[in-house]
Amino acid sequence: MKLHCDTCPVRERAACAALSEDERTELARLGAHRTFARGDTVFAAGDDLDACATLTEGLLKISHVDEDGNERILSLIHPAGFVGEMFAPVAHHDVVALTSSKLCLFPRSDYEAAIDRFPALARALLRRSAEDLYDARAQIALDSKRSAGAKVANLLAALSRAASHSPCHGAEHFDLPLTRGEMASLLGLTIETVSRQITKLEQDGIVERTSTRGILVADAARLEALGG
Amino acid sequence: MKLHCDTCPVRERAACAALSEDERTELARLGAHRTFARGDTVFAAGDDLDACATLTEGLLKISHVDEDGNERILSLIHPAGFVGEMFAPVAHHDVVALTSSKLCLFPRSDYEAAIDRFPALARALLRRSAEDLYDARAQIALDSKRSAGAKVANLLAALSRAASHSPCHGAEHFDLPLTRGEMASLLGLTIETVSRQITKLEQDGIVERTSTRGILVADAARLEALGG
DNA sequence: CGTATGGTTGAGGTAATTCAACCTGTGTGG
DNA sequence: CCACACAGGTTGAATTACCTCAACCATACG
Numbered sequence: 001m002k003l004h005c006d007t008c009p010v011r012e013r014a015a016c017a018a019l020s021e022d023e024r025t026e027l028a029r030l031g032a033h034r035t036f037a038r039g040d041t042v043f044a045a046g047d048d049l050d051a052c053a054t055l056t057e058g059l060l061k062i063s064h065v066d067e068d069g070n071e072r073i074l075s076l077i078h079p080a081g082f083v084g085e086m087f088a089p090v091a092h093h094d095v096v097a098l099t100s101s102k103l104c105l106f107p108r109s110d111y112e113a114a115i116d117r118f119p120a121l122a123r124a125l126l127r128r129s130a131e132d133l134y135d136a137r138a139q140i141a142l143d144s145k146r147s148a149g150a151k152v153a154n155l156l157a158a159l160s161r162a163a164s165h166s167p168c169h170g171a172e173h174f175d176l177p178l179t180r181g182e183m184a185s186l187l188g189l190t191i192e193t194v195s196r197q198i199t200k201l202e203q204d205g206i207v208e209r210t211s212t213r214g215i216l217v218a219d220a221a222r223l224e225a226l227g228g
Numbered sequence: 229m230k231l232h233c234d235t236c237p238v239r240e241r242a243a244c245a246a247l248s249e250d251e252r253t254e255l256a257r258l259g260a261h262r263t264f265a266r267g268d269t270v271f272a273a274g275d276d277l278d279a280c281a282t283l284t285e286g287l288l289k290i291s292h293v294d295e296d297g298n299e300r301i302l303s304l305i306h307p308a309g310f311v312g313e314m315f316a317p318v319a320h321h322d323v324v325a326l327t328s329s330k331l332c333l334f335p336r337s338d339y340e341a342a343i344d345r346f347p348a349l350a351r352a353l354l355r356r357s358a359e360d361l362y363d364a365r366a367q368i369a370l371d372s373k374r375s376a377g378a379k380v381a382n383l384l385a386a387l388s389r390a391a392s393h394s395p396c397h398g399a400e401h402f403d404l405p406l407t408r409g410e411m412a413s414l415l416g417l418t419i420e421t422v423s424r425q426i427t428k429l430e431q432d433g434i435v436e437r438t439s440t441r442g443i444l445v446a447d448a449a450r451l452e453a454l455g456g
Numbered sequence: 457c458g459t460a461t462g463g464t465t466g467a468g469g470t471a472a473t474t475c476a477a478c479c480t481g482t483g484t485g486g
Numbered sequence: 487c488c489a490c491a492c493a494g495g496t497t498g499a500a501t502t503a504c505c506t507c508a509a510c511c512a513t514a515c516g
Contacts, residue, residue, distance in 0.1 A: 418474080
């Protein structure tokens with residue numbers, strides 16, 4: 001499916017935003033738009049990586065299953081995020097849609113050529129990459145020192161922010177895009193612990209469960225304080 | 229101090245290796261060589277970032293101290309590694325030398341200009357960045373699922389490999405470049421737990437302590453197996 | 457309806473933390 | 487040269503946060 005950059009919801013934040021009108025038009029010719037449903041695999045670990053992509057709508061997870069079959073979610077990818085390893089022969093990790101998602105897919109060789117041709121694109125990718133690296137390290141910082149309660153609070157706060165259209169404050173009411181199992185896998189906890197921590201947050205009057213997935217943030221300040 | 233790329237120990241692996249002879253000469257004119265002693269700060273969190281650097285010798289840590297004053301080591305930087313955030317106005321993290329280290333320092337604006345001028349350099353940095361991201365995610369994968377014993381074994385195995393000049397097998401005998409406290413901070417454990425795990429590895433005949441810092445790997449295979 | 461999937465809650469076990477004592481090497485000043 | 491302080495390291499005992507195992511509940515779906 002053809003690309004429509006004019007109506008792209010992330011055209012000001014994605015890597016391609018760094019390009020001029022003409023350059024973007026040229027790049028757009030190489031790409032294709034595709035929709036993925038929840039659970040669909042975008043890239044599978046071990047696959048030949050012949051494509052890369054920008055996420056325009058939805059939410060992806062990057063995950064790794066170890067030898068025992070346990071899945072660990074390494075990162076979430078939000079709209080404007082870039083996926084696809086440009087320098088690995090095969091994919092290290094699985095990339096799977098957590099919600100109905102739309103991506104701009106590019107053949108890897110074409111994209112590589114574009115990087116060489118457009119320094120602005122290289123810079124933009126470098127910047128994205130640096131941000132991803134920063135996020136990953138922030139994860140690491142969270143991972144160890146903080147208690148299960150802080151991790152869950154932090155995740156809910158982050159998801160609230162992601163659900164909001166405003167950059168400054170989070171959404172008051174939103175649906176969790178992840179199952180308890182996925183949250184547990186992302187935070188390095190068990191399903192039961194995540195469940196208990198959410199119960200605790202509810203008992204303390206910080207959030208309310210409006211449905212199995214629905215969350216209402218009753219006290220955003222305290223939620224941020226616990227997580228941050 | 230002037231740069232001597234001809235004798236640089238990482239000239240085949242660092243980002244600048246992607247450049248042609250002429251390009252590298254030009255880049256070299258912008259940089260300066262500097263030596264740091266153990267404990268010296270290369271960049272401090274909050275500093276204006278007006279420089280970036282390639283590590284040629286030694287070992288650095290990237291660390292973060294939280295509001296309570298607890299330090300968490302986010303990553304180690306080995307020779308050929310690149311440090312300095314190109315896109316942040318100020319440094320997010322501290323970068324500190326763990327051993328006597330040598331770096332090639334570049335003014336950030338000059339390096340940015342070089343990136344725009346030399347596509348090969350941009351690619352090389354993108355590649356480094358992708359590798360760092362992969363390493364950070366590997367850390368995350370380790371962080372949660374694995375037991376303290378596995379984390380310590382994994383770290384010793386990694387340090388053994390880093391101490392070796394051969395890429396395929398680790399050094400049999402080496403000195404730990406980190407204190408127990410630094411190991412604990414890197415792994416998200418306590419000093420005591422790290423100490424106990426090393427004691428356990430010694431009791432199991434997998435390593436020997438030749439001095440407070442000296443480690444002799446008695447059974448590399450079993451060490452690797454434990455570390456994953 | 458019955459089955460599956462996801463979620464909550466409880467009881468009990470355990471690995472890692474916390475708190476605390478003690479050891480070891482190194483450097484400093486009397 | 488000894489005394490002492492100090493930082494890093496080891497070891498032990500008690501505590502606790504999280505995990506494991508297990509039962510049960512809710513919603514969706516063929």
